[in-house]
Amino acid sequence: MTFLAPAFFYASLAVAAAVIALHFIVTRQPRAGILPTARFVPDLPATATARATRPSDIPLMLLRALIILAAGAGLAKPIIKPSRGAQARVILADVSRSVMDSAAVRDSVRALYRNHDAIVEFDSSSRLVSADSIASLRFSRARGNLSAALISALRAGSSLRDRADSLELVIVSPFAAEEFDAATDSVRKLWNGKARIVRAGAREPSGDSSAREKPAISWPTSSSRPPGAIPLEARDTIGGVLAGDALLVASFERRWTYPEDSIRGAEVIARWVDGEPAAIERESGNTCTRSIAVPITSVGDLVIRNDYKRFVRAVSGDCVATTATIHAGTDKVAGLAGPARLAPREAFRPRSDVHSGLAPWLLGIAIVAAIAELFVRRRRSIAATESRLDSRPARRAA
């Protein structure tokens, strides 16, 4: 049995203990005796009392304790068979392109999963999956996004708050650098508890930098079109292009576009400022090829500008397959762990109220016992009065 509001029960225990203690330490009139020379005793108030060494009235004491405990237990809303356990987990399983060893992720998730846990798989988006789906987790080529995964974890936590007192967040991921974004830390703080970091599915770091793949870049020329791109029927002019963090603002004549068939299976590495793809990357064996549809004119000072140089560095960097496996810094990953305690269930918004069926009965018992206490006390008072009246003639006779 557990209590929905145990503080009431603990408070009633304390009050009942105090009542019992009062029955032990309550003072009462000392034993009466006859002393012919009582007139020489100082005339102190006859109500002076003596300390009792045993409970003064056990039935009344038990009745009072029952009243308090029943009321406290009723207010505490006891549940005989609790519907929730002590702890549940929300497991975030990374299925993005950063995962090089999908079996390791599956095994980790399978080892961590227990009944009543929730599993959220994530890449660029996140989805709540069932335990049966652990063996069939679908790994994608999409970039992972921890912020989206953490948002889904908060939603899963709200659904688990009725099943567990505490919630633990478990993140199974290689923790690539590209999976972190500016919102990750803020979203992480919304989970008010610790997170267990399980690094799995990462590629073992290689010490030989020359072994990294270098992309084959196809820049457009006046006579050739970029691979995979088709000429626009109507050329237009656009004011800028963005590659990663590098924004190049200039007037470009847009001559080509990438049809959907070309983009499928490829990675967009640069976009025009209106969102249209400006450069794509496609895997090719151990390396990759990049098709850039940004025409570079020889007129003007564009090529000597710094933003142009940053743009060129962005589109000529390592292949996406390589950047996807770059590990995030240790500080960043450690920041995900958060505080040492588990998240309490109260930290999540409840979905519905839980009602205790025993509460009305216990409160009823408390009321009945309180009424009975009045009768018992009244009967004892009458008995005491009668005995006092009976004792007077006896004393006279003595």
Place this chain on the structure above:
Amino acid sequence: MARLRDGREPAARSGVPDYAALLDSIRGIRWPARSAVRGGIPGAHTSRMRGSSAEFTEYRPYRQGDDLRRIDWKLFARSDRAYIRLSNDRAILPTTVVLDASASMAFPVESQGKWSLAAQLAVGLSAVARNSADPVGLVISREGEMIQLPPRTRQSVIYEMVRAVSDLTPRGSPPLTSALDAAVRMSGRIVLISDFLGEGDDLLAGVSRAVVAGKEIHALHIIAPEEIDPPRETLLVSDPEAPDIRRPLTGDARDAYLTAFSQWREQIAHDWSEAGVSYSTAIVGDEAPDHLIRRVTAPRGIAATA
């Protein structure tokens, strides 16, 4: 319960004193008067009157009106003068025991020790007086009535006293002064047996008047050891003669009680002795009844010098 000097218990286990053992233990004790008694019926005590008993004292010249039979004719023959032969007269001393039967004498409640000792002293002293051929009587001051046995010398008077005290249970708070007045009217020697917790000043005034009137007054103050050393546990004690007095006998109150009770006893002893009363204290269980009787009846005054 105190034992007699020969080791026997004066009271049976039922609480009824064994008067036979007590009477046996005080056999032979005499109780002479402390001063010359008034003349009257010949008895064992020295009388103030000069009479014609065999114990010669002096001659007195014959005066008109004297009985001619009292003239010493042999002396008249030798001296040719008429003399009357005088001798010390002996007289009886009617004795009455005034017994306080108020509720305070029924203490301790279980053993009735004070009442038992008072009854034994009353019977014992009466028996001693009766052995001196003195008439003995008994006045019991009891709530609502006063039991009187007028002074008599017949053999059964002691038995009547035993029956009177045995059939009685102390209760109430009767006035002792009226019993004293009745005893003073009947006797020349009054034995007052009480715990003196009743009317104090009135009783002392009555006793003083009796002493001035030439009565021999003996006061026996009966005290229970529980009154001298009450139990140390906290009690709400009540006075059996005044139910309104209910006071807590705590540790501090006990010390004050002991002081006040001791001072009161000293004051009683002083005041009654000053009034010319033979005052004695009898603590239950502290002294054998026959020993107490010997102490009370010990010769004093002219009896001691005789």
